[in-house]
Amino acid sequence: MNSRTAWFGRVDSDSALPEKMPAIWLVTDPSYPEAEARRVADGCEEEGTPLAWSVRSGDTKELARFACLSSQLEVGIGIGRDGSAAIALVAVNNEPYIEMDAADVRQLRWLGQAAARISKSQPIPAEVPEAADESGAVALEPTAALNPAQEDNTAELARIVAEALLNGMRKGGGSV
Amino acid sequence: MRQCVIPWIFERMNLMAIVAGIDIGNATTETALARVDGRNVTFIATGISDTTGIKGTLQNIAGLRASLGMALERAGFKRDEYGAVDVIRLNKAAPVIGDVAMETVTETIVTESTMIGHNPSTPGGVGVGLGTTISFEGIDAVRTDETVIPVIGAKHDYDFVAAKIREAIARGVKVAAAICQSDDGVLIVNRLPCVIPIVDEVSAIERVPLGMRCCVEVAPPGRVVELLANPYDIATLFDLSPEETKQIVPVARALVGNRSAVVIRTPLGEVKERRIPAGELYIIGPQGKRTVNVEDGADAIQNTILACCPVENIFGQPGTNVGGMMERVRRTMSDLTEIPIADVYIKDLLAVDTLVPQKVVGGVAGEFSLESGVALAVMVKTEELPMQKLAAAVARDLGVKVEVGGVEADMAIRGALTTPGTKPPIAILDLGAGSSDASFMRTDGTVTLTHLAGAGNMVNTIIASELGFESMELAEAIKRNPLCRVESAFHIRQEDGTVRFFGEPIDPSAYGRVSLLHDNDFMQPLMLGNINVERVRSARRKAKQEVFVKNAIRALEQVAPNNNIRLVDYVVLVGGSAKDFEIANMITDALARYGIVAGRGNIRSTEGPRNAVATGLVLSSVADGQ
Numbered sequence: 001m002n003s004r005t006a007w008f009g010r011v012d013s014d015s016a017l018p019e020k021m022p023a024i025w026l027v028t029d030p031s032y033p034e035a036e037a038r039r040v041a042d043g044c045e046e047e048g049t050p051l052a053w054s055v056r057s058g059d060t061k062e063l064a065r066f067a068c069l070s071s072q073l074e075v076g077i078g079i080g081r082d083g084s085a086a087i088a089l090v091a092v093n094n095e096p097y098i099e100m101d102a103a104d105v106r107q108l109r110w111l112g113q114a115a116a117r118i119s120k121s122q123p124i125p126a127e128v129p130e131a132a133d134e135s136g137a138v139a140l141e142p143t144a145a146l147n148p149a150q151e152d153n154t155a156e157l158a159r160i161v162a163e164a165l166l167n168g169m170r171k172g173g174g175s176v
Numbered sequence: 177m178r179q180c181v182i183p184w185i186f187e188r189m190n191l192m193a194i195v196a197g198i199d200i201g202n203a204t205t206e207t208a209l210a211r212v213d214g215r216n217v218t219f220i221a222t223g224i225s226d227t228t229g230i231k232g233t234l235q236n237i238a239g240l241r242a243s244l245g246m247a248l249e250r251a252g253f254k255r256d257e258y259g260a261v262d263v264i265r266l267n268k269a270a271p272v273i274g275d276v277a278m279e280t281v282t283e284t285i286v287t288e289s290t291m292i293g294h295n296p297s298t299p300g301g302v303g304v305g306l307g308t309t310i311s312f313e314g315i316d317a318v319r320t321d322e323t324v325i326p327v328i329g330a331k332h333d334y335d336f337v338a339a340k341i342r343e344a345i346a347r348g349v350k351v352a353a354a355i356c357q358s359d360d361g362v363l364i365v366n367r368l369p370c371v372i373p374i375v376d377e378v379s380a381i382e383r384v385p386l387g388m389r390c391c392v393e394v395a396p397p398g399r400v401v402e403l404l405a406n407p408y409d410i411a412t413l414f415d416l417s418p419e420e421t422k423q424i425v426p427v428a429r430a431l432v433g434n435r436s437a438v439v440i441r442t443p444l445g446e447v448k449e450r451r452i453p454a455g456e457l458y459i460i461g462p463q464g465k466r467t468v469n470v471e472d473g474a475d476a477i478q479n480t481i482l483a484c485c486p487v488e489n490i491f492g493q494p495g496t497n498v499g500g501m502m503e504r505v506r507r508t509m510s511d512l513t514e515i516p517i518a519d520v521y522i523k524d525l526l527a528v529d530t531l532v533p534q535k536v537v538g539g540v541a542g543e544f545s546l547e548s549g550v551a552l553a554v555m556v557k558t559e560e561l562p563m564q565k566l567a568a569a570v571a572r573d574l575g576v577k578v579e580v581g582g583v584e585a586d587m588a589i590r591g592a593l594t595t596p597g598t599k600p601p602i603a604i605l606d607l608g609a610g611s612s613d614a615s616f617m618r619t620d621g622t623v624t625l626t627h628l629a630g631a632g633n634m635v636n637t638i639i640a641s642e643l644g645f646e647s648m649e650l651a652e653a654i655k656r657n658p659l660c661r662v663e664s665a666f667h668i669r670q671e672d673g674t675v676r677f678f679g680e681p682i683d684p685s686a687y688g689r690v691s692l693l694h695d696n697d698f699m700q701p702l703m704l705g706n707i708n709v710e711r712v713r714s715a716r717r718k719a720k721q722e723v724f725v726k727n728a729i730r731a732l733e734q735v736a737p738n739n740n741i742r743l744v745d746y747v748v749l750v751g752g753s754a755k756d757f758e759i760a761n762m763i764t765d766a767l768a769r770y771g772i773v774a775g776r777g778n779i780r781s782t783e784g785p786r787n788a789v790a791t792g793l794v795l796s797s798v799a800d801g802q
Binding site: 042048121 | 298359663689703
């Protein structure tokens with residue numbers, strides 16, 4: 001990946017986006033797989049908007065609210081444990097602006113694209129794609145299979161887990 | 177003459193009668209309900225409903241019942257208490273029918289090349305790439321000295337595609353550009369070591385010819401393609417002869433204004449299309465027959481019509497589009513009136529030049545090119561519509577006495593004269609959906625009248641064709657409502673530049689879009705691709721100008737004393753289209769140049785420009801000694 005592809009990064013990690021880079025925030029449940037978060041990032045990247053990913057516990061609405069308050073673009077995406085997703089705007093106080101299911105690859109990409117378009121004050125794509133069918137499921141596989149960085153995935157995962165644990169310990173230590 | 181809001185609580189006296197004037201128009205059926213006591217007329221309620229069926233037919237009864245029912249209910253009766261009415265007076269509807277059609281005069285057919293010129297919202301990379309098209313699956317087999325442009329189907333994931341292209345580049349293959357079916361242009365180019373132009377969202381990717389010389393251009397954001405929109409640059413890129421350059425001009429023309437474009441040179445004659453000629457119009461007037469070609473445009477047609485005035489009949493060249501249209505109108509009128517088709521005369525025609533987005537024949541991504549076209553509205557007149565037949569049917573259906581009142585134009589004048597500040601001599605412009613009617617009343621009470629082709633329905637046709645959609649409901653909505661752009665979840669910018677804020681978040685489907693602002697602040701987003709407010713606004717205003725302003729002047733020239741429009745002092749606009757938020761102002765403005773006081777009528781000081789004929793029908797019952 002060259003510098004032009006710094007569109008997606010995990011907050012507080014090596015792959016974090018450059019500081020002060022305006023980005024949409026994606027906040028998910030800690031169990032959320034990176035491969036799927038990356039699909040949301042695809043939608044943002046195609047629109048030319050960076051996406052910062054962070055994890056947190058809470059329901060979808062809370063996650064989305066936290067995400068938009070953290071984002072300099074004032075647009076945030078939350079994806080809950082149950083796979084429901086929401087786009088929240090700082091300006092819209094009480095409820096998320098858009099709520100939908102995000103189970104399918106195309107839906108995840110739509111989510112990223114819609115959030116990016118909102119940040120650019122452009123119309124969001126017309127239709128939310130229908131939920132998973134086979135073509136969507138198939139599309140994920142070649143990425144995983146042909147991603148040159150595939151060997152590093154396990155290491156990456158281990159690093160993330162370790163970091164999360166360490167973070168947890170640090171936080172735990174602080175509260176005592 | 178005022179509208180009574182208190183339900184009628186007195187027993188009807190023998191001298192009093194309830195009279196309902198009902199005007200069945202092309203689009204709406206309007207009712208004026210009044211209590212007539214000797215020579216005193218007190219209007220008590222009005223009703224309006226959509227006309228059912230073509231006016232003058234028995235199908236109108238359903239709309240008539242709805243309109244009358246509404247008036248009865250407002251007057252304090254039951255909705256179906258038709259027996260409360262003593263007399264229904266129907267208008268002697270002008271036996272005119274309008275029809276509108278579009279004729280495309282030019283067409284872009286690409287034969288010697290294939291081109292893709294569309295505006296995907298996010299093409300990848302930037303620059304110009306020249307090479308040979310290859311199938312993406314065959315990229316591994318490409319020799320290292322070749323310059324290629326892979327054509328990528330939607331089934332491949334962008335990561336896979338980028339990896340393959342990286343591999344090929346590493347082997348020494350020159351990948352000059354790419355053409356991609358899915359919306360992955362930016363994603364792919366972000367994963368390559370160098371920036372290449374990528375055109376994406378090419379729907380008919382299978383139609384991109386392989387093994388052909390091809391040029392891809394993507395302009396930087398905010399710019400448009402320069403090389404591929406210039407015939408001489410295309411000639412340079414493909415080594416074209418002067419003759420071949422001449423043939424490439426339609427391609428260059430169709431690519432003007434796009435952010436990304438592809439031109440592929442293919443062997444001669446791959447795309448063929450038969451073209452139906454627009455055809456000729458034969459206009460018969462007192463001095464004989466004149467011929468005008470529809471391709472000559474609206475001005476030529478209108479000048480010929482003027483030269484043939486008063487027009488006796490109009491025919492279209494058989495076997496052409498316009499010939500078909502003329503026959504269709506004749507047949508409709510003939511079916512309706514049971515008059516032989518040969519006795520149906522087309523008395524007027526209005527032509528308006530338009531720009532029609534037409535699909536480019538030979539395009540690959542659903543490209544559109546703005547072609548010139550002509551919108552035509554015609555008006556057919558027969559001896560008389562079968563109103564007596566309708567009156568008898570209504571009398572049977574409702575059990576009420578029904579009369580057919582005077583001529584529609586007379587009734588319109590009587591109604592219009594209830595507008596405060598008017599007196600004869602006066603001209604009335606009745607702007608409806610199907611036709612524009614004008615009448616002029618002199619001081620001595622004599623009336624001249626004319627019916628012209630082209631009204632609200634033609635405006636709809638022009639709006640729909642200029643903006644490239646088919647739904648007439650949408651065209652009607654665009655005609656009636658001002659525009660805005662939703663700029664955030666809470667604010668909109670209206671077409672005049674003012675900004676409005678809302679307390680509740682605006683629906684996401686309207687976010688960022690050009691929308692119609694309906695009366696109750698309801699926003700209807702226009703799903704018309706990358707369209708801006710100015711484009712929709714200018715199409716709407718142009719259609720109204722070309723139809724209503726042109727017709728207002730044409731009509732007044734015909735009814736004015738000595739055909740001199742300057743001899744008219746007062747013009748009152750009535751009819752459904754006069755209610756429009758800008759048509760009346762446009763006409764007021766245009767007629768002010770002739771020193772004419774023109775404005776929207778206000779029937780009975782309460783009804784605005786509506787209900788003129790229905791009101792006139794009631795008033796004439798007194799004059800007729802009802």
